[in-house]
Amino acid sequence: MTQQNPVPETADLCPPLECAGDLAILGNRVESAMGLRRGRRPEDLWRALRELARQEGEPLRELLSRLAASPLSREDTDRLAPHLTVGETYFFRDMETLGVLRDRVFPELARRGGTVRIWCAGCSSGEEAYTVAMLAQEVLPPERLEILGTDLNPRSLRKARKGHYTRWSFRGVPSPWVERFFTRLPEGVRSVKPRFRQGISFREGNLLDPASPFPDGRPGDVILCRNVLIYFEEAAIRRVLSLFRQTLSPEGWLVVAPAEAPLVQGFGFHPLGRTSTFLHPSRRASGETPREREYALEGFLPPPLPEELPTALPFGPEEDLFLPPSPPQPAPLPLPPSPEEDLLATARQKADAGLHEEALCLCSQAMERDRTDPTPYYLSGVIHQERGATQEARNALRRAVYLDPSFVAAHHALASLAPDRESEARHLRNARELLLALPEDEVVPESGGLTASALLELLHIAPR
Structure with missing residues (x-):
């Protein structure tokens, strides 16, 4: 009879010394097959194996x-991927980058004519790909869009193809946007509307595979690979960027996360100025240096903004996109995280991976350590809503507001759970009043990095 729980909760939390040799061998194989930096760290690999052993009922060692004992098969990497990849994603993440896409890149592609090909590399559970479709359709008809999402994690891809999401995927997204782009289903689930599914496909893909993700081999116009390369070893980054250069049109854009821009610029891509998350491939003819393309600024002026979506977050004067980047400034040394912050960071990782019970347990531990901190109650409330436990979610969020009446994100979350229009209006009014009292450029906690002015603007947007 198969053992049901061979990995006790308190056993083998850290890799034993006698397992170091096998972990080193397996780590090298994970790096070769998947490129993941996390696969080389014994503690990360051990944690992934513990989760896989518990899931499959196999003794850990x-x-x-x-x-x-042998090279990893395709089945092995499929089984390991959900436990080694990071699924931290949500809709409309990083509004500054999305604003540049919507106001500059997509209008330029619309003027060029033809089909616009976009590759979301490392798409996780699909939120980014659908977000891109929603923004691109402001200036492009669905029939001109071809959006491909690829990922190593088959579990995430199944969720992406289904297109059903709960509260956890809408952090910082105002209710009117949710109503505009999604269909309401029972138990707090939202489904992407059919219009925004057009032209989107998802498929399993390893970024270390040198073949183009597009079956016909034609180049793409935009590649989004945000918060993916930071988990790769340098040799793997070189291979991935080589694939991107081969796949991307000479006039195309590679979009990465801010922390990844320095990784990319040394390998055949050059930034478009201070917003260095946007890069062009450098093309080198025989005996020539890379030719920097010149752009007419007036060709990139955005069209009038649609009423349904807010103005993008400020990203400087129009010409900033084309000026040389400012010299990097040394970042101040961060303070070490407190034990509560460590617990909550792990809780967020567990919640992103769908391990809600473990995430809630960590939130409870954080509450025990500091019962005056509203953050674990807020996080617990969002997780309960993800699970469809509406009353538990309301209770936790109300506790967060009781501990910190100025907790904007908790008021906003309570509005989405309100049983009636009057209650929803009250919570939204509270959130707006609190935002008006904040400095415009202050980042609102638990809002996905939005400033007070940006979030206030989102709360005033009416659905189409």
Whole structure:
């Protein structure tokens, strides 16, 4: 009879010394097959194996010995991927970058004519790909869009294809946007409307595979690979960027996260100024240096903004996109995280991976350590809503507001859970009043990085 729980909760939390050899072997194989930096760190690999062993009912050390004994098969990488990849994603993440896409890149592609091909590399559960479709359709008809999302994690891809999401995927997204782009389903689930599914496909893909993700081999116009390369080793980054250069049109754009821009600029891509998350491939003819393309600024002026979506967050004067980047300034040394911050960071990772019970347990531990901190109550409320436990979600969010009446994100979350229009209006009014009292450029906690002015603007947007 198969053992049901071979990995006790308190056993083997850290890799034993006698497993170091097999972990090193397996780590090298994970790096070669998947490119992941996390696969080389024994503690990350051990944690992934613990989760996989518990899930499949296999003794932990037997699993490690078996995987270390021979090269990883496709089935092995499929089983490991959900436990080694990071699924932190949500709709309309990083409004500044999305604003440049909507106001500058997509209008330029619309003027060029033809089909616009966009590749979301490392798309996780699909929120980014659908967000791109929603913004691109402001200036492009669906029939001119071809959006491909690829990821290593088959579990995430199944969710992406289904297109059903709960509260956790809408952090910082105002209710009117949710109503505009999604269909309401029972138990707090929202489904992407059919219009915004047109032209989107998802498929399993390894970024270390040198073949183009597009079956016909034609180049793409935009590649989004945000918060992916930071988890790769340098040799893997070189291989991925080589694939991107081959796949991307000479006049195309590579979009990365701010922390990844320095990784990319040394490998055949050059930034478009201070917003260095947007890069063009450098093309080198025989015996020539890379030719920097010149752009007419007036060709990139955005069209009038649609009423349904807010103005993009400020990203400087129009010419900033084309000026040389400012010299990097040394960042101040961060303070070490408190134990509560460590617990909540792990809780967020667990919640992103769908391990809600473990995430709630960590939130409870954080509450025990500091019962005056509203953050674990807020996070617990969002997780309860993800699970469809509406009353538990309301209770936790109300506790967060009780501890901190100025907790804007908690008021906003309570509005989405309100049983009637009057209650929803009250919570939204509270959120607006609090935002008006904040400095415009202050980042609102738990809002996905939005400033007070940006979030206030979102709350005033009416659905189409």
